[in-house]
Amino acid sequence: xxxxxxxxxxxxxxxxxxxxxxxxxxxxxxxxxxxxxxxxxxxxxxxxxxxxxxxxxxxxxxxxxxxxxxxxxxxxxxxxxxxxxxxxxxxxxxxxxxxxxxxxxxxxxxxxxxxxxxxxxxxxxxxxxxxxxxxxxxxxxxxxxxxxxxxxxxxxxxxxxxxxxxxx
Numbered sequence: 001x002x003x004x005x006x007x008x009x010x011x012x013x014x015x016x017x018x019x020x021x022x023x024x025x026x027x028x029x030x031x032x033x034x035x036x037x038x039x040x041x042x043x044x045x046x047x048x049x050x051x052x053x054x055x056x057x058x059x060x061x062x063x064x065x066x067x068x069x070x071x072x073x074x075x076x077x078x079x080x081x082x083x084x085x086x087x088x089x090x091x092x093x094x095x096x097x098x099x100x101x102x103x104x105x106x107x108x109x110x111x112x113x114x115x116x117x118x119x120x121x122x123x124x125x126x127x128x129x130x131x132x133x134x135x136x137x138x139x140x141x142x143x144x145x146x147x148x149x150x151x152x153x154x155x156x157x158x159x160x161x162x163x164x165x166x167x168x
Contacts, residue, residue, distance in 0.1 A: 012137075013060060016143055022158065024082060037049050038080065054079070057091075058075075059139065063136070068104060073092070107125060110124035
């Protein structure tokens with residue numbers, strides 16, 4: 001189950017990277033610098049696109065690291081271009097590609113904690129289900145919505161990406 005969910009996160013991160021192509025083409029067609037998208041946000045109290053991308057990436061990599069015990073790559077949170085964000089996604093995809101089913105064995109017996117939890121723990125399973133999955137999709141959805149709000153021509157198929165359909 002867990003490896004499949006991380007496989008889906010990898011798919012969605014790769015799909016998010018393709019949205020940058022659509023954003024760049026949209027900006028070029030309308031005559032502005034595509035990096036303007038990095039500072040866009042949906043509401044004054046929400047994070048801008050750059051932070052939404054960083055958090056989506058961090059949720060996937062730190063979620064995997066915390067439930068598997070594997071060290072996550074360090075990233076500086078200093079991206080200032082769509083290309084730099086695309087490179088961040090690539091680092092996370094490479095990290096997730098390095099995980100296999102064996103890394104998730106025994107997950108039901110593991111616990112997870114974070115400094116901000118002030119001495120509290122969660123089972124690795126509950127952490128994954130209650131925090132990692134919804135937090136990842138929350139920030140991924142915001143990236144998509146910010147691009148849409150900015151006039152980028154993305155649709156549901158762009159969000160979902162290719163499906164594993166086959167003839168019946």
